[in-house]
Amino acid sequence: MNVAIVGAGLVGQKRAGALGEHRLVACADVSIERSEALANSHPGCIASTDVQAVIGRPEIDVVVVATPHDALASTAVMAAEAGKHILVEKPAARRACELRPLIDAVERAGVVAKVGFNHRFHPAFQRARTIFDTGGIGPPLYIRARYGHGGRPGYDREWRANPAISGGGELLDQGSHLIDLARWFLGDFCDVGGHLSTYFWRMPVEDNAFMLLKTSRGQVAWLHASWTEWKNLFSFEIFGSQGKLQVEGLGGSYGPERLTHYRMLPELGPPETTSWEYAGSDRSWTDEFTHFADCISTGQSPEGNLHDALAVLEIIGQLYSTGPIR
8 A cells, every 4th residue: 555644753753664565655744854854764755744735645545644642633534534544643632522523534434544552463462362352361350550651851841741732641642552451451441530640740731640440340440651650661460360461561661572471270379370572673563554454455443443542532531621630
């Protein structure tokens, strides 16, 4: 397929490097320098600052939207109205009310749309899901997860710290991944609670999000996303009545990606333990795009679709409505 990318920043660059057999033929960014830098690494790719012109090019099959949050939904609507398939970065919008017009536009156009929940496609999570689905830990009980980094000098002056652009802080950033993964394993949450705080960074958005989410069956997801995690951390534990699955690390600065399966024995005591470690570069971006392309070919709904993003944003909206960030 012929692909256009809107947004040539870090995520746009990652998406461009994860297209596999597909071709990047055009890119657009508000900065012509960023657009040209991305285009120059893909022979034959054109660079532009005119988003509408790039999306409207007749040879384009897919538009990848990797802009800051305030332009995600509106750019994706433009792509849908042009009849293009869409991969829009998470969280896909700043609020649920921004996402609903995109859902309508995609349904009218009959195109395939996916949200960039690439964490589902990390090999540790893919194996964890297989073990989970085949009853490897028994009926699920609860989830405990932590995800965070410590920012960098000047982080409080970047676009993520501007609520008009970002829509929020760490809850929307890494917190949206945690919520999506928790829903993937436990299903919908009917009871949403938590606490948002700005402990360290001088910014009007939260740098820490604590979430307590409950399903109608009483299962709980206890999640913490943090911009004051001074050593980058990812830990996701799924507890069942017969064992536990634990995913640690995401590669790179988050440490080796590892899945551990703890199987409880009838006599309890120390569990049987099996671990898998996934070395090398992060292949979740490539595997996610391959899945997206397969869905375009088959007409199936993607894993991590617009309705998944809407459910995540509705949870986030409830947490933001609980009161001012403290």
